[in-house]
Amino acid sequence: MTPGYRIAWFCLLAWISSAAVASAGDDSFSFKVAPERVQIGTFYHGSELEITAQIPQYDAAVIILKGTEDKVILNRKGKVASIWLNVGKLTVYDAPHVYILAASCRLANIASAETLDRLGIGRESLRKQIKFTSDKPLSGNEFDEFLDLKSSNGVYDTTGQIDLLASSDGGQNLSAQLSIPPATPPGNYKILFYLFNQGELVRQDTAQISLERTGLVRMLTDLSSQSAAAYGLLAILVALVAGIMVGVIFSSLSR
Amino acid sequence: MSYFYVYLPIAGASVHIFLLLGLGLIVGFLSGLFGVGGGFLLTPLLMMIGIPPTVAAASDANQIVAASSSGMFAHWRLGNVDLKMGVILVIGGIIGGTTGVQIIRVLKAAGNADFVTKVTYVIMLSIIGIYMLQESLRNLKPRPLHDSIAKRDSKSWFARCSESLPLATHFEKSGITISIFIPLILGVLVGILSAVMGVGGGFIMVPVMVYMLRMPMHVVVGTSLFQVLCTCINVTFMQAYYNHTVDFILALFLLVGSTAGAQIGAKISNRLKADHLKVILAVIVLLVMLKIALELLLPPGTLLSYQGES
16 A cells, blocks of 8 residues: 555544544533632632533543642651651552542443543543552552541542433433542642443543632732742841730820 | 632631631630630640641741731830840740751651641640649649748759859849850750741740749740741741741731630639639640550551651
């Protein structure tokens, strides 16, 4: 086969596959996330993401809010002479720094373990994905310890619920709330959306949201990291002025 | 968004506003009631509500700048500050504070800064708590007069030791003559503790000035506040510059609560007996020490921690 024929065959196959996706898209759904930009301001205490969609009559849905998969170095505690202190470092690879999952029913009832692992859905898939190295021998409990740490401030959570309600047009209305805990660091996050029917993945989609520091919070964190000396002087100056002012107010009140 | 929570940008935590104001109020109340700075109680309390220990200690030092400034200026106007003594203590405090910040920096990189902070707390709070409890219980018992006279007249090991040091200087306002190395070394020690524990050091400096340096009480309070203020200004700047651990918002909320609490505490303290107050404070100090000691001895909730946290 000449290179010209190969290109022609490739174009034909590409057209057929795109037509197939378009046909699947006939069961189209619109997937809305609000808000798309979460602002971390002075009174921030976490946020609720509202996710809604109109979908065909499928069995199940899964939504995951996922952070980037970075290398993280953690302190590891151990007991030395009856005291708990940091005894080594644990390096964690391929772990999303945030993983918040909501599902319409138990994951085991949605798809096979192989399918869930392939798609990176659920706690057991994370167990297979995340790798650890340490300056000390590994105990085998690293994943559970890591999950404890991440769950303690809510950045790993697999207990969210998705509500699927039949709509008048024969489809379903999907609604879910994902809680973003206050400890979630600023950055860009993916929202992965999966629809299943009879154990098979039938649709998937992705959206992106961002968490951004704003106002005073942004000003102070920028100043603290970029102009540490100015930040230190500002902190001292404000404390001095505030202290003297409070003293003056109280002494005038007591008079 | 919730208007009852405030996001602490450096601590990276969202805390209920009334919890911060309440903590400040309680510590300020105790500080007004017992005449201590309160930093040694506030830092562990902040750790208990989930503020990373290094941020708690650095922000507490920032809060003490505010809390001690109004008192220091009031004493300054009354002429209660021994400037010569204060300056030597401050030089020592700056050397110690800067050293302490570097110690924290090295320990933070090694992953054990918070362990050292906690251990220092357990040691210092045990010493102070037990000493205060013994002292106040002894004072509550009636004592024969000749015992106290004999005790006052005898020279302590500290007095004998300080007389042997060179560069003896007369401190006019305090009415004492001692080697400048004594306040310098004390300043260094308090400076290190101030950086590691996030305290002003008044709870160490006041008894040292009264019992060891034999300075008059009215000069002790003003000079101690001068030293605490200058040491905490240095520690705040160093922590902000090197460790990026000063949470300015946290310090402000604590300050509002603590200044109000201090005024209430000072008013109530006039109606209570001093030794009864000391017993209560000693029990509080020992309870806080016990809580920190248990954190070191009992298995932690999670065996892993982020770098820079406990």
